[in-house]
Amino acid sequence: MRLLERMRKEWFMVGIVLAIAGAKLEPSIGVNGGPLKPEITVSYIAVATIFFNSGLSLKTEELTSALVHIKLHLFIQIFTLAFFPTAIWLFLQLLSITPINEWLLKGLQTVGCMPPPVSSAVILTKAVGGNEAAAIFNSAFGSFLVSKCGFTCLLLLL
Numbered sequence: 258m259r260l261l262e263r264m265r266k267e268w269f270m271v272g273i274v275l276a277i278a279g280a281k282l283e284p285s286i287g288v289n290g291g292p293l294k295p296e297i298t299v300s301y302i303a304v305a306t307i308f309f310n311s312g313l314s315l316k317t318e319e320l321t322s323a324l325v326h327i328k329l330h331l332f333i334q335i336f337t338l339a340f341f342p343t344a345i346w347l348f349l350q351l352l353s354i355t356p357i358n359e360w361l362l363k364g365l366q367t368v369g370c371m372p373p374p375v376s377s378a379v380i381l382t383k384a385v386g387g388n389e390a391a392a393i394f395n396s397a398f399g400s401f402l403v404s405k406c407g408f409t410c411l412l413l414l415l
Contacts, residue, residue, distance in 0.1 A: 323390030333395045344371030372399035
């Protein structure tokens with residue numbers, strides 16, 4: 258009975274383990290063009306659901322008051338999409354003189370130029386009592402800049 262109680266308490270971890278095991282046993286289900294259609298479900302439905310759920314927890318006044326903090330949004334976007342990728346690029350220049358694989362360095366540079374994932378940006382901001390509405394806006398706006406405008410492509414070419 259103790260194991261069952263523990264599994265109920267840790268249901269999320271059990272679900273992750275089951276999802277990983279299922280993907281290992283039958284990887285064709287999650288490939289592009291497969292039955293789950295991740296090119297549609299992940300790109301559009303999952304992101305929209307995360308924003309929708311996050312937006313439901315906000316009061317309209319909080320969201321509208323967060324939108325007028327232009328200096329805050331500029332700071333976050335510049336830090337996330339310019340300062341941090343530049344710092345990563347400089348760090349990778351130091352690492353390039355070591356015997357680390359070149360493709361690993363390219364992967365680190367790519368990840369360093371991406372905005373934080375929507376869910377973690379919002380969840381971590383909420384966990385520390387930060388401005389959740391600003392986090393939602395900046396996460397959405399940063400993702401839009403990267404995906405639609407190719408903003409960090411310039412930094413990737415450095």
